[in-house]
Amino acid sequence: MAAFASDNYAPAHPAVLEALVAANEGHAVSYGEDRWTEHLAEVVRHHFGDHAVAYPVFNGTGANVVSLAAALPRWGSAIVTDVAHLHTDENGAPERVAGIKLLTVDAPDGKMHPESFGPYVLNLGDPHRPQPLAVSLTQSTELGTVYSVDEVRGLVDTAHAYGMRVHMDGSRLANAAAHLRLPLRALTTDLGIDVLSFGGTKNGLVLGEAVVVLNPEAVAGIEYVRKMSMQLASKMRYVSAQLVALLDPERDLWxxxxxxxxxxxxxxxxxxxxxxxxxxxxxxxxxxxxxxxxxxxxxxxxxxxxxxxxxxxxxxxxxxxxxxxxxxxxxxxxxxxxxxxxxxxxxxxxxxxxxxxxxxx
Known part of the structure; x- marks a missing residue:
């Protein structure tokens, strides 16, 4: 009986399981000082550009919280849609774990638009109001719609003009790229996205996602944020090996x-x-x-x-x-x-x- 409830219901892809078995050999230095994580760094640069740096984490909620916590100062808030996974399905993790207030905008089609920022940017500089210093958009959206390249560029340019960082929740970025028939970089780095939550679990992994820093100047201390957010894997090779299997450019399993x-x-x-x-x-x-x-x-x-x-x-x-x-x-x-x-x-x-x-x- 096939389920149509969630892509999280699906099993891991056989190639991912093979990669896990291959990584399960002998001893390897913990916390990311291993050859699988080193290889992942190369693969991520291939897909996202020479300045891209990957930080494997356990799950999507962790990736989103770590991304925003590193992109925002202590007083910063993030603009999200009213259907954003950050807002509806992460049990207050941004607020409780990272102390980030989420500012929601209506999104009947799952998408936000540059004019959505209007009510919140009026608060910039007012110490009595939450400061909108980041935008988080989801690609593809929670309603299955896909932002066009021009739509993302418009959002990014507007956000940056106000001094805001831009985070992309890419739990299904692969689906958006497949729909648009564009490489991953064309939907992220080339459009000015600062930090990305790249999804793996919904696309064939056992577990694991990655925070991908695309603009190092826009995030600070992500190594420390990942640890304090309980997203630093001691046996990281097992997460990294899966992500390498998914992103390997010779196969493009993603x-x-x-x-x-x-x-x-x-x-x-x-x-x-x-x-x-x-x-x-x-x-x-x-x-x-x-x-x-x-x-x-x-x-x-x-x-x-x-x-x-x-x-x-x-x-x-x-x-x-x-x-x-x-x-x-x-x-x-x-x-x-x-x-x-x-x-x-x-x-x-x-x-x-x-x-x-x-x-x-």
């Missing part, structure tokens, strides 16, 4: 995995759209007149967000686990999240669509 999950989501979206059109042709609508099946956002990464009857969602969920995203204005309709992983197959998608059709009768 791109292959992300492209696969994106393709399955596109297949799923096409099937859902076809079914929604059939329901509409048959005159089947909600009592309010709303469609029985509807998708609000473009499918640009590896996730689909349908709105459908709760009873239908529950029937399909019994065979293919997934999560509800949020309620709608109608108590018997719900917006759900259907996510594809690197190992999702065409057959998995077709079986899911068959269950959906069956649930609609």
């Amino acid at each position: 791109l292959a995995n992300a492209s696969a999950s994106n393709a399955r989501a596109t297949r799923l979206r096409e099937g859902v759209d076809a079914l929604a059109a059939e329901l509409a042709r048959d005159g089947r609508t909600h009592d309010s007149g709303a469609p029985l099946l509807h998708i609000a956002y473009p499918t640009q990464a590896n996730v689909v967000f349908p709105t459908l009857p709760r009873a239908v969602a529950d029937a399909v969920r019994a065979e293919h686990p997934f999560y509800d995203w949020r309620p709608t204005a109608h108590p018997d309709l719900v917006e759900s999240r259907w996510m594809c992983s690197w190992d999702t197959t065409d057959e998995d998608v077709d079986a899911f669509l068959a269950s959906l059709r069956k649930a609609f009768g």
